[in-house]
Amino acid sequence: QVQLVESGGGSVQAGGSLRLSCTVSGLSGATAMAWFRTVPGEDREGVASIRFSIASTYYADSVKGRFAISRNNAKNTLYLQMNGLKPEDTAMYYCAATTRVLDGGPHLAQELYDNWGQGTQVTVSS
Numbered sequence: 001q002v003q004l005v006e007s008g009g010g011s012v013q014a015g016g017s018l019r020l021s022c023t024v025s026g027l028s029g030a031t032a033m034a035w036f037r038t039v040p041g042e043d044r045e046g047v048a049s050i051r052f053s054i055a056s057t058y059y060a061d062s063v064k065g066r067f068a069i070s071r072n073n074a075k076n077t078l079y080l081q082m083n084g085l086k087p088e089d090t091a092m093y094y095c096a097a098t099t100r101v102l103d104g105g106p107h108l109a110q111e112l113y114d115n116w117g118q119g120t121q122v123t124v125s126s
Contacts, residue, residue: 002026009120022078022095037091046108058106092119
């Protein structure tokens with residue numbers, strides 16, 4: 001059974017940092033992974049993605065320059081380093097993985113991903 005488990009969320013003040021982790025098990029042949037976030041009543045937003053074959057990363061405009069996505073292949077773990085956090089970053093953050101063949105692009109559409117974690121909450125106070 002495929003399982004993605006997020007960790008590292010919490011409550012921080014504006015300007016602070018958090019590092020989210022997502023451990024993956026039971027999945028072979030992943031081509032890309034991504035982080036998404038959602039606030040109750042709003043659409044899920046793609047935050048950052050990484051394409052495995054060429055190690056390309058992509059970011060939503062709202063987080064460029066502040067967030068960094070990375071992967072430790074040996075540990076089957078995806079990370080999201082979040083710096084300079086703002087109150088508008090408050091959300092439930094989810095990691096996702098896909099085994100689809102991908103072309104170049106941001107890969108930030110949730111329809112591309114079939115495997116999802118349960119989420120970890122990030123709260124940024126002002």
